[in-house]
Amino acid sequence: MALGDKITNAAEDLTGKAKEAAGKATGNESLEAEGRTDQAAASVKQTGEDVKEVFR
Template sequence: MGSAADKARGKIKEIAGKLTGDERLEAEGRTDQAKAKAREAVRSLRERARGVRDSLKRDHS
């Protein structure tokens, strides 16, 4: 599942938890959202690292 879908699922869980008074579901939703954000950050970092690597390869060629 993509990180956007994970974020949406987490938000739905969080809202459902708030509406029903289920603190565990609410916390689970916040955790799902945080995981999705972390995955996005790692993906972005990898892409930037590849860009730097490719730039260095071109400079040394």
């Protein structure tokens, strides 16, 4: 199931990048911040997956 989690995390990161870019393009600071938050959440989740891999 780790592969599925990695794919989900990558998708969340890409969604966050898209939101951040859209926010910058439209001047919507809220959307830009939401995108950065999504990216940070994906990064934290990916780090957790990496730690699990080390202990397997």
